[in-house]
Amino acid sequence: MALNDESLQELKAELLDELVKEVPSKTLLSLRLAETRSADIGEILEEMIEDDEELPAALSLLDILSAERAANVLGYLPGESQLEVVGKLDDSQVLKLLEEMGSDERADLFNLLSEDRREALLRRMAHREREDLKRLASYEEGTAGAIMTSDYVSIASGMTVSQAMMRVRQTAPDAETVYQLYILDSDGQLIGTMSLRQLMVARPGAIVDDIMIKDVISTRVDDAQEDVARIVAKYDLLALPVIDVDDRMVGIVTHDDAMDVAESEATEDFHKGMSIGQLEDGVSRVRLWSLYRKRVTWLVLLVFANLFSGAGIAYFEETIAAQVALVFFYRY
Structure with a gap:
């Protein structure tokens, strides 16, 4: 159940009461947090981080969560709050969070760090993760590449339906979404797409090339985020594939990320209409x-x-x- 503002404040007070104890009950806190949505924990955490006196409690709260849950909660925080948190953590702790974050959120946080911190973290990463992070972090802000994720399910051209299902099972745990699948040729170029439903109802021995949708809607890495959001909204897509200059598929922009862009643009237009420019925290929270x-x-x-x-x-x-x-x- 979603929590209203009053319930969030009550939960925050309960957590603070327990966290400020000399020996807080981590079992009790873990059970309480397990019942709370990550977005709600993120909102509570953001309020704690803004108060210097509550910052130690915020870090303790994050420490109680598993690395996967902590990374998920961190993704709901604005950039400044994320920097405040990672600034108090050592490289090994930050590395664990980065490993559990989605590739797009990982790149966003990475770009906020200082040059020295980036180099220190990159040296400790596996080669594949390091190259993926460097590539995603290199895209210009405001483009499709800056909001895309490289965690998607791809299927090789020529696979049978049963082989494709095995591929989905292998890659699903790390994928941003498994409901839309992308068929790539030997050069990594996008040649078709299909939904998970299509794959599940197809004959096991059928070739995916024969049942895939060949007229694929896609976008380029350097296309504007606003254009990406409009395409996703217009065609009601779960995810929009992103291709590079060589027509190779490099990522997807999910529906929720596209809607975040649309909301951000609408808010910016609203602020301009009020002649106040862009506000980081919204009109209701700004001083x-x-x-x-x-x-x-x-x-x-x-x-x-x-x-x-x-x-x-x-x-x-x-x-x-x-x-x-x-x-x-x-x-x-």
Whole structure:
């Protein structure tokens, strides 16, 4: 069950009461956290991190979680909060979190770290993981490559349905989604796609090339995130495959990541419409002084514009009094 704000505050108070004890009951905390969704834990953790006095408790809370759960919770935190957390952890702890995070979230966090920290972590990674991380982190911000994940299920061209099912079972634990499968040729180029449902109902001996969808909707790594979000929304896709300049498949943009982009763009447009620019934490959580600084320039300009407008009306007051209809032309 999703928690409302009041329930979240009650849970936060309970966790803090237990965490500040000299010998907190990790068993009790583990059971309580096991019943709580990762998104709700992330929200509580973010509030703790913002308070310097509660930061040690936040780190203790994260330490109680398994590495997989902790990485999942960390993914719900904004970049600044993630940096605050990893800044208090040693390289081995950060490495465990990175290994459990999705490839896209891992690359985002990696790009936030200092150059020295990146090099130290890369030296301790396996070659394959290191190269994958470096590739994902190299894509320019605002492009499809920056939000894609390399954790997807691919099937080699020419496989039978039974072979493809075995491939799905092998790669499913690490995949972002298993509901959409991608068929690649020997050069790694995307030649077709199919849903898991299609694969499950097909004859075991059938060749995937004969039942796949060949008209594949895809995007390039350097396409704008906004365009990616529009494509996903327009065609109601679970995931959108991403290809490089050589038409090789390099990742997917999932529906939830695309919707995050759409939400971010809508929020930015809303802020622009209010003439306050982009806000990191939203209007409801930003400080009054920050709102004032972002709005004051436009407010001053509007004041002077109103003064000039009033002066113009006053100057032509007699003419306007004689021809009232002129007011409408003046204003519009």
